[in-house]
Amino acid sequence: AGIAALGIGVAIMMIAGAGGGPEEGAEAEEDSVPYVETVQPQQAGATFPVRAPGRIQPRERLDLVGEVSGKVTGVNPDLQPGGRIGRGETILQIDDGDLRADLERAQAQLATAEARLSQAEAERDRQINLSEIGAAPEKAAEQAVANFEDAEAGVRQARSQVTIARRNLQKASVVAPFDAIVVSEDVAPGTFVSPGQPLARLISAGEGEIQAGLPLKDIAAVRNALAARGDERLPVRAVPNSSSLGNVELEGYLAEFLPEIDQQSRTATIISVFPRAFLAENQGNVFAGDYMDILIEGRSDIPMWRIPDGAVRQDDYVWVVGPDEQIRKVEIDTVDRTEDGVLVRAPGLSEGDTIMLTVLAEEIDGMRVHVEGTSP
Secondary structure, eight states, rough: OHHHHHHHHHHHHHHHHHHHHHHHHHHHHHSOEEEEEEEEEOOOOSEEEEEEEEEEEESEEEEOOOOSSSEEEEOOOSTTTTEOOOOTEEEEEEOOOHHHHHHHHHHHHOOOOOOOOHHHHHHHHHHHHHHTTTSSSSHHHHHHHHHHHHHHHHHHHHHHHHHHHHHHHHHEEEEEESEHHHHHHOOOOTTTEOOOOOOEEEEEEEOOOEEEEEEEHHHHHHHHHHHHHHOOOOOEEEEEOTSSSSSOOOOEEEEEEEEEEETTTTTEEEEEEEEESSSSSBTTOTTTOHHHHEEOOOOOOOOOEEGGGGOBBBBTTTEEOOTTTTTEEEEOEEEEETTTTTEETTTTTOTOOOOEEESOOOOTTBBBBBBEEOOO
């Protein structure tokens, strides 16, 4: 009887175990599905800032050297480092006494040559007339024509000497070809200068420029922005970065694309112009050769979205949670990062998608998750 009772008990336990096994397994499997937080991507506009590093440089630069010999008789009082000289103002004056004498001598020689030409012309005409009526040999007429041509050449040579002398006289007075800031100078009144001698270094006192390289994707975006604006200039902003000594932001415009790419970086070089970079109001806050970043408008032809930084995996994809609570990988192109999140281009995203924000130890395409909450 005892053995029979034991057998019946074992049978009941086996039957109960067989009936409860699948249900308990299903509960265990359900408990292994992770709970995750999700976020909805926000649609962004078509434009975005393209950032590129560069250096602010003066639009114009001049190494001033002597062009004629002579003693310096006058120097602009602003010809000192940091001084500003307006366009057309005299920078320095060289003694021009000898140069004026050279000009007068050349003008006198020209007058003599013109008188000889007049005489040669009259003699040529006279000999030709005599030759035509047989009163003089043809050889005399030919000689008169040759003399006239020599006199013409003498006049041309004398005129060129006058031009040279006048230009040398003008070089004695050195004027600023543009609104300039003096970077350095090495000249003083009373010193003697000679042709080729360095005198000063000047940079433009207004416009500055930044050359920056753009990769392929940013070139396309800038081209799209240019096409959208038509004939209008594309605005550019220059902002200080962590390496900048200056602290002023500059407003400018895109001037041009250089026709040749940089072979090492495989980027296209753009030139941005900033008309007020080196005005007096920016002195001490903007420095030639300083590092700055340019921000230029780009326009995307692919839908753009803004999502939290934590949702981006390795900068190139996100996980989208489908209606069946399975995750799928969607590739993205990171455009910009700000305090508001990450701006991405993603053809695979659409309105109404939810993106997994929680980072799991293992993330596999098609993996099932439970959505715990969705942030707007």
